[in-house]
Amino acid sequence: MTAKTRAEKMEETRVKLIAAGRKAFAHKGYADASMDELTASAGLTRGALYHNFGDKLGLLAAVVDEIDSAMAQKAKDAGDAAGGGWNGLMAEGRTYIELALDPEIQRIVLRDGPAFLGDPSNWPSQNRCLQATIATLGELADQGAIKSVDIEALARMLNGVALNAALWVATSDDPQATLHKAISAFECLASGVLVKQEHR
Amino acid sequence: MTAKTRAEKMEETRVKLIAAGRKAFAHKGYADASMDELTASAGLTRGALYHNFGDKLGLLAAVVDEIDSAMAQKAKDAGDAAGGGWNGLMAEGRTYIELALDPEIQRIVLRDGPAFLGDPSNWPSQNRCLQATIATLGELADQGAIKSVDIEALARMLNGVALNAALWVATSDDPQATLHKAISAFECLASGVLVKQEHR
DNA sequence: TTAATTGACATACGCGATGTATGTGAATAT
DNA sequence: ATATTCACATACATCGCGTATGTCAATTAA
Structure with a gap:
């Protein structure tokens, strides 16, 4: 099988972050969801979050x-x-x-x-x-x-x-x-x- | 005319805080409303807020x-x-x-x-x-x-x-x-x- | 009238969370 | 093979909430 290209990996993290967002936002609500915990649960850091979605609201918009x-x-x-x-x-x-x-x-x-x-x-x-x-x-x-x-x-x-x-x-x-x-x-x-x- | 009693003054601050809450919540939304700015606009501090309404949600409840x-x-x-x-x-x-x-x-x-x-x-x-x-x-x-x-x-x-x-x-x-x-x-x-x- | 007490509010502090600035290493281009 | 990009991590600055503590005027009691 072919090795993962860069765009593929980025899409992978987007999917991971949105999935983690769905879980965290549904369980704790948007206001009480910590982006540190959320990204950590996806095996990432807040750096990935802000690079891909701009800010916390950006992730919510994508999830919604x-x-x-x-x-x-x-x-x-x-x-x-x-x-x-x-x-x-x-x-x-x-x-x-x-x-x-x-x-x-x-x-x-x-x-x-x-x-x-x-x-x-x-x-x-x-x-x-x-x-x-x-x-x-x-x-x-x-x-x-x-x-x-x-x-x-x-x-x-x-x-x-x-x-x-x-x-x-x-x-x-x-x-x-x-x-x-x-x-x-x-x-x-x-x-x-x-x-x-x-x-x- | 009679001097202001203590309960009367407290009612006055409650009115002031609720009025400031209406303005701030309407203009910036609940999440983005700063309690520091809100109370300052009423000529008070957050001390008055937490004494009268318990917390930020308490003020929102009173306003609503x-x-x-x-x-x-x-x-x-x-x-x-x-x-x-x-x-x-x-x-x-x-x-x-x-x-x-x-x-x-x-x-x-x-x-x-x-x-x-x-x-x-x-x-x-x-x-x-x-x-x-x-x-x-x-x-x-x-x-x-x-x-x-x-x-x-x-x-x-x-x-x-x-x-x-x-x-x-x-x-x-x-x-x-x-x-x-x-x-x-x-x-x-x-x-x-x-x-x-x-x-x- | 004056001393004691209450309580309404201010001040000071700790904690956590967001957003940004900077660093790094792997993938891509030359 | 070297240079460069860029996706993400790390480190830092800032801000806002809630609480603990302090203070002074209004009430109460003597």
């Missing part, structure tokens, strides 16, 4: 982006599996909320992320997710399936509901029980954008 | 409690002025959106609060704004005007929509135009919780 991108991908897959359209949109939302059961996601993405990195709608991963929602809503609007309200506004509000639901589940004492309530409320509110109300 | 209480009062007033019921709920939502336009509220109560103090429903203030929404929804549920979904969940989702709307408006190029879109979208989603008699 990795996790949030994976979340968006899973949500999109669920939407496609549900056949797209309205059912797809609901499946995306439901999946996003269910992911909030993961303690790592709860702590890093839903709690510390907004506090230390700012408004989530400015995150690269969140913007991608928003564009996907806008596209789906656009199709539904062309079909006359939803009320004539500004598409971007609807997309932002829907994502806001899902994010808020996820946050609620994340901080709940009983995540499993809260999950069902959150999903029901999400679908209830979402039904408001449909032209035809569901019969119950 | 004060703001959260004021928010609840304004929302309730708006709801009452609209005559309660569904109109009152919509008025509360609009009020919440307008309140969340305040950068101080955005940063301290809506972002740093949950991150550093934990789940808002566990705050000493018990998130009074949310409680007001829950109370109104309870009335509507008794009247059979809304779908049978968990009241707390609905309240949280509605507030989540309002929060997201406010954040969007706040960062918009044209806040006035965006505000109308946001409120329309809010009312659109909110209508999802109403039962529609004509479809039964």
